[in-house]
Amino acid sequence: xxxxxxxxxxxxxxxxxxxxxxxxxxxxxxxxxxxxxxxxxxxxxxxxxxxxxxxxxxxxxxxxxxxxxxxxxxxxxxxxxxxxxxxxxxxxxxxxxxxxxxxxxxxxxxxxxxxxxxxxxxxxxxxxxxxxxxxxxxxxxxxxxxxxxxxxxxxxxxxxxxxxxxxxxxxxxxxxxxxxxxxxxxxxxxxxxxxxxxxxxxxxxxxxxxxxxxxxxxxxxxxxxxxxxxxxxxxxxxxxxxxxxxxxxxxxxxxxxxxxxxxxxxxxxxxxxxxxxxxxxxxxxxxxxxxxxxxxxxxxxxxxxxxxxxxxxxxxxxxxxxxxxxxxxxxxxxxxxxxxxxxxxxxxxxxxxxxxxxxxxxxxxxxxxxxxxxxxxxxxxxxxxxxxxxxxxxxxxxxxxxxxxxxxxxxxxxxxxxxxxxxxxxxxxxxxxxxxxxxxxxxxxxxxxxxxx
Amino acid sequence: xxxxxxxxxxxxxxxxxxxxxxxxxxxxxxxxxxxxxxxxxxxxxxxxxxxxxxxxxxxxxxxxxxxxxxxxxxxxxxxxxxxxxxxxxxxxxxxxxxxxxxxxxxxxxxxxxxxxxxxxxxxxxxxxxxxxxxxxxxxxxxxxxxxxxxxxxxxxxxxxxxxxxxxxxxxxxxxxxxxxxxxxxxxxxxxxxxxxxxxxxxxxxxxxxxxxxxxxxxxxxxxxxxxxxxxxxxxxxxxxxxxxxxxxxxxxxxxxxxxxxxxxxxxxxxxxxxxxxxxxxxxxxxx
Numbered sequence: 001x002x003x004x005x006x007x008x009x010x011x012x013x014x015x016x017x018x019x020x021x022x023x024x025x026x027x028x029x030x031x032x033x034x035x036x037x038x039x040x041x042x043x044x045x046x047x048x049x050x051x052x053x054x055x056x057x058x059x060x061x062x063x064x065x066x067x068x069x070x071x072x073x074x075x076x077x078x079x080x081x082x083x084x085x086x087x088x089x090x091x092x093x094x095x096x097x098x099x100x101x102x103x104x105x106x107x108x109x110x111x112x113x114x115x116x117x118x119x120x121x122x123x124x125x126x127x128x129x130x131x132x133x134x135x136x137x138x139x140x141x142x143x144x145x146x147x148x149x150x151x152x153x154x155x156x157x158x159x160x161x162x163x164x165x166x167x168x169x170x171x172x173x174x175x176x177x178x179x180x181x182x183x184x185x186x187x188x189x190x191x192x193x194x195x196x197x198x199x200x201x202x203x204x205x206x207x208x209x210x211x212x213x214x215x216x217x218x219x220x221x222x223x224x225x226x227x228x229x230x231x232x233x234x235x236x237x238x239x240x241x242x243x244x245x246x247x248x249x250x251x252x253x254x255x256x257x258x259x260x261x262x263x264x265x266x267x268x269x270x271x272x273x274x275x276x277x278x279x280x281x282x283x284x285x286x287x288x289x290x291x292x293x294x295x296x297x298x299x300x301x302x303x304x305x306x307x308x309x310x311x312x313x314x315x316x317x318x319x320x321x322x323x324x325x326x327x328x329x330x331x332x333x334x335x336x337x338x339x340x341x342x343x344x345x346x347x348x349x350x351x352x353x354x355x356x357x358x359x360x361x362x363x364x365x366x367x368x369x370x371x372x373x374x375x376x377x378x379x380x381x382x383x384x385x386x387x388x389x390x391x392x393x394x395x396x397x398x399x400x401x402x403x404x405x406x407x408x409x410x411x412x413x414x415x416x417x418x419x420x421x422x423x424x425x426x427x428x429x430x431x432x433x434x435x436x437x438x439x440x441x442x443x444x445x446x447x448x449x450x451x452x453x
Numbered sequence: 454x455x456x457x458x459x460x461x462x463x464x465x466x467x468x469x470x471x472x473x474x475x476x477x478x479x480x481x482x483x484x485x486x487x488x489x490x491x492x493x494x495x496x497x498x499x500x501x502x503x504x505x506x507x508x509x510x511x512x513x514x515x516x517x518x519x520x521x522x523x524x525x526x527x528x529x530x531x532x533x534x535x536x537x538x539x540x541x542x543x544x545x546x547x548x549x550x551x552x553x554x555x556x557x558x559x560x561x562x563x564x565x566x567x568x569x570x571x572x573x574x575x576x577x578x579x580x581x582x583x584x585x586x587x588x589x590x591x592x593x594x595x596x597x598x599x600x601x602x603x604x605x606x607x608x609x610x611x612x613x614x615x616x617x618x619x620x621x622x623x624x625x626x627x628x629x630x631x632x633x634x635x636x637x638x639x640x641x642x643x644x645x646x647x648x649x650x651x652x653x654x655x656x657x658x659x660x661x662x663x664x665x666x667x668x669x670x671x672x673x674x675x676x677x678x679x680x681x682x683x684x685x686x687x688x689x690x691x692x693x694x695x696x697x698x699x700x701x702x703x704x705x706x707x708x709x710x711x712x713x714x715x716x717x718x719x720x721x722x723x724x725x726x727x728x729x730x731x732x733x734x735x736x737x738x739x740x
Contacts, residue, residue, distance in 0.1 A: 014464030019510050041507040079559070085512065093551070093571045094505050094543050095512050100556045100568045103506070164701070236462055446592070449536040450599030453519065 001121055001186055001254055002247040003114070005033065007261035008222035009240040013230060017267040021107075022195050022240035023049040026261050027057035031114040031254055033242055037131050037195040039106035039167055040238075043098050044082050048105030048170045051077055056111045063113055063126050065179050071168075078105060078170045104171035110153065110193050112244070114186060114254050121252065123191075124183035127153045128175060130165040132199035136210070138188035138248075144207045154199070155180045161200045191244035197237035205233060213243065219262045456650030457692035459608035461733040466538065467518040467608040468600050469504075469731055471497055471576075472589045474616035475526035479580035481617070483661055484720035489617045490578040492720055493659070497522070497576050497615075500727050505543045514543040518733070521596060522575060525589035527582035533592070534576050547573035584621040587634035589614070590687075594642045597652050601645060610652045612642065613730040615723070617659050619680040632683060639687035653689040655713035655730040659723050667704060667722065668711040681716040688714035694734030702729050 011020035021038030023046070034053040038045025055074050056063075064070075085091070086099040108129025115122055125133050135151040136143060143150055155166045155177045166177020192213070194202060202209045212229070216222045222241075230236050242261070461467035473493060483489035501520065508515045520542065522534040535541075535548060551571040558568055590612075597610045620631040642652050658681065666674060666681070668691065675681040691699065691713045699707050702725045715726050 012462060012464070014462065015515070019515070021510075040510070043509075044511055046511070092512060092544065093573070094502070094509065094514070096568065097502075097570050097572070098506060098509070100558050100570050102558070162697070236460060236464065446595050446599065449521070449533065449596060450603075452537065453600050453603045 001114075001188075001251065002249050002257045003254055004245045004247075004258040005256070005261060006216065006243045006258075007241065008216060008219050009238075009262050009264055009267070010223050010226050011238055013227075013236045017264060017271045020238045020264065021046045021049055022238040023053045023264065024193075024240050024242055024261065025053040025057050026242070026259060028256050028259065030057060030060050032057050032059075032111065033113075033193065033244065034109065034111040035131055035193045035195060035240055035242055036110075037108045037129065037238065037240070039108070039165065042106040042167075043103035043170075044078070044085070045105045045107055047081050048078050048168070049107040049109075051081075052107055052109050052168060056109075062115065063111060063124055063181065065126055065181060068173075075170055102171060104169045106167035106169055106176070108165050108167055108196070112191060112193060112242075116253070119252060121186040121254065122183055123186045124181065125153050126179060126181045128155045128177055128179045129167050130154060130156055130161055130196040130199065132156075132192075132194055132196075132202070134192040134194075134199075134202065135184075136190050136192070138190075138246075140189075142207050143210060147206060151182075151184070153180055153182055159200075159203045161196055165196065186246060188246050188248040190246070191242070193242040193244070195238065195240045197235045198239050198241055201229065201234045213241070216241075216243070218260070219267075222262075457609060457653075457694055457734060459606075459649040461517040461608055463515050463517055465607045466516055466604070467733050468521075468597070468604070468610035469518050470521040470523060470593050470596065470610065470612045472586075472593060472612060472614040472616075473497065473522070473524045473576065474584060474586070474614075474618065475524045475530075475579045475581070476584040476616075476618060476621065477526070477581050478584075478617050479526070479578075483617075483659065488578065488580065489659055490580040493615050493723070494574075494576050494578040496724050496727050498572070498574055499724075500731050501539075501542055501575050502573065503728070504539055504731060508539055509543070514540040516540050519600075521593075523589055523592055524576070524579070525585050526580065529585045529588060530582070531585060531588040531592050536596070542573070542575060547575050549574035549577045583623065584616065584618050585631065586614075586616065586620040587631050587638055590635055590638040590642065594638055594645075597642060597645060601647055604647075606648045608733065609647050609649045611730060611733075612652065612654045613727060614654065614656045614684075615659065615727070616656070616684075619658075619683060636683065636687055643687075643689055650692070651689070653692070653695075653713065654687055655726070656684040656688045657715045657718050657723055657726045657730075658684055659720075660717040661719055662717055663719075664717040665719055665722060666716040667718075668699065668707040669714060669716070670708045670710045670712070675716060678716070684716070685712055685714050688712040692734060695729065695732070698732040698734055699729050702732075704729055 005026055007024045007026065009020060009022055009024055011017050021040055023036045023038070024034070026033045034056045036049035036052045038049035042048075051074050055070065059070070082099065082105075086096055108131040110125065110127045110131045110133045112123060112125045112133060115124070127133060131154065133151075133153040137149065137151075140146050140149045166175070168175045192202065205212070212225060216225060226234065226239050247257075459465055475490060479490035479493070480488050484492045487495070504518060504520070505514055508517050516538040519536070519538050521536040523536075524530075524532045524534055551573055553569055553571050555567050556570050557565050559565060593612050597612075600607075600610055620628065620635045622628045622631040639654055643654060645652050664676075666676075669675060669685060672682050672685060675685060689712065691707055691711050695713070696707050696711070699705060704722070704725050713730070715722055718726060
């Protein structure tokens, strides 16, 4: 039998490969293939799904779902990996809480195995949850009319999909639902192993789905197709598929002709590199001349969550001098801080980045502004009143007045914002309701809230 | 696409608004030694923690829902306690700190170790003054209008209103006006349109008196209680996906025209109802 395998995987819309909880895998040495879908509401389901696939693929011989010791070994491995993450210093409270509360990971699973029994080739498969295996024999031409001839395997009794699939549990001795297992003689045809979103679409579209799948020649064509399908008939969920074509060639052995299976870890690595490159491409290093000529082009004046910007500052250890900088008109600022967007970034990440940037900006501007300016009160009224008195300082610093006003405005704005930001204390005392700043009237709040949408 | 089928996702976040009555009567005992205000705050804090749990991807939390916590009570005080995407609640110190306790857990190597559990307090119990419900709905309406302007293709916004009473102002005359405003504002909200349908309002009236009425379909089920009829009027019909959520939460097999309203809800039902309202419906969104 000649076997060709294609496997593709794609994350939810607006998320990343790193967020994808589906896993696929093939091991030609053990003649095993597997697919798993980590249930996103569970705790570190990606690690669990990966371990289920990994353990299934590496074990030689017939599938033995009654092997409790092996199941425990997988669970122990999950617990070990998750413990390492949970016990990292400064781990977030909710991660620790979920671990302490004993939350498990959950994952659906389908495993397929080709083997030789005496002289005949056979296949066996095991499934739990709403991931599916379909096998379409070679002689079935149109599954719209012959869907009853399609062999399907899942632990589901129906084709209704919901949020509560059966699953393997990373902590409990028992799993949810009943594991399905079957074996057949191996004949020509095509296996499709797929996670729930694609399975539901496949069941709904039948022959049209087969035709669409036949166009999936690469990860790229798969992704493009999935993106299009999500506009109409495919749910926005992680999507993974293994397509296994069996050609009868009268050779009583399994041999592999073509294997094209996407490796998720490589996609994640490429994704991370792309993010890094994207950041690098957005490095904008302002020369002093740029700052002077066009304040609109100064990146630090244009920070926003929508635009990728990099703000860079001179190294802390290097003393600068305004006159020498102006004379050289050189790029004096070494990039050290990055804000990258165009991907989902938590508000906290953005806020923390902004905060750090502001702090560095202050340190930067402090080199350009006379000390007396930094020490004074930061109100607009006082700023105007004290302005004349400080003109002398400007001249002494060797700066043009227009430059220094610009610098000061930026400095002062950031200084105020930093001073106003509360420290990130772990514990907050209970607020005094009478003075609680949140107790504002709704009209004051509406625009500040809707801006966050 | 059918209405109410849009899924909460990072690409299309949902919007959940809690309106919480903090009038004086919320200081009455409700569950054991706990007042209605205390228990309601506890349930909402748990619910947000649960939302964080179900939308956590390892060490991060997906912004699949924006949550507004709005209280009303006192001297016509409508307070935006917090309005942020879910990750903000997870990754920033909660407004009112944490409740902490110690648990023993397996550290992954088989050893049992003591670890501190920190339960965040996003909303604090409070109860004073009257019940300016119309103002709360008024704020919710403006927020939803703002949301729809930017997110019209997202799942419909959902309001969960928790109260132990009904609109109340300083005088009977003003209470009538307050009541009328509540009804008209709530109906305005239910008349707003998104591509996923009209915004949903689910009301729960809490009282531990044993006269619980869940998801009524008709006013005659309310035993002639005019105030229950008022909240019935301003409650949305339960969409199919939410009916499944109610069923899964063991609330009730609810009827075809059932409204998202519970009268005289017990503490146990309040917890389930808030889980129901904050579920985003049972579709395959978060599988």
